[in-house]
Amino acid sequence: MILTIETLAFSLVTGIFVGISAGYLGSLMVLEKMALVGDALSHVALPGLAIGLSLHLSYPFLGAFVFLFAAAVIIWHLGRVTRLSFESIVGAVFTLALAIGILIIPEAELLEALFGDITRVTLLDAVIAAVISVVAVSLTKIIYKKLVLGMISEELAISKGINIARTNLLYLLLVSVIVAIGIKIVGTLLVGFLVIVPAAAAKNLSSDLFRYSILSAVFGAISSFSGVLLSSYLGLPSGPLVVISGITVFAATVLARWKAK
Secondary structure, three states: OOOOHHHHHHHHHHHHHHHHHHHHHHHHHHHOOOHHHHHHHHHOHHHHHHHHHHOOOOOOHHHHHHHHHHHHHHHHHHHHHOOOOHHHHHHHHHHHHHHHHHHHOOHHHHHHHHHOOHHHOOHHHHHHHHHHHHHHHHHHHHHHHHHHHHHHOHHHHHHOOOOHHHHHHHHHHHHHHHHHHHHHHHOOOOHHHHHOHHHHHHHHHOOOHHHHHHHHHHHHHHHHHHHHHHHHHHOOOHHHHHHHHHHHHHHHHHHHHHHHO
């Protein structure tokens, strides 16, 4: 896999922005003990991606956007009208989506969809990733404390005039957008990693909420940047290498915390 300087630059920019936004938004997932929800949500994009590839759309990841948005709304609504846990609902939706996606996706495109392909990252991808990431992080920053307060006590949040349902829906939609743009770099199978492991690593070193959220974003960027760089150098799929890079960061934070005791 030989990359031009331009393609590598676009891939690195995309990876950095996706890593920052996924790490930052994922910090809330880990706080709320919903890490598996973030991972499961990533697989919901597969049917939309498969449809986009089958129809030979110029930007098949739009299909992933549509399916993730629809799934986020369905999951949010089912959570309100049933007594099922969030994890149960997401588990049911993601397994169905994964089964349908694998059945309909063109075999030739399966590896790219599952593990990402940095050789196809364009200037448009980098610009879209940068813009969406900035918007997602900005909106999440506005509702961050509201979400944390809702995790601590829904009654207290409601008493302060916070619309918990609407805030949760906005957060789910933002996570869905970040997952969709992350598929290009990491693939549907592994993109959930970016909303889990960087935040888990940050939690090992954080003493307050601000430090935790910032470190989550930094570790996400480091994981993506180093994984994409290794992918271009070794000629291997970017997704697994991003994961290995992130796990290395996580292991380092575990060691640092252990030594600090």
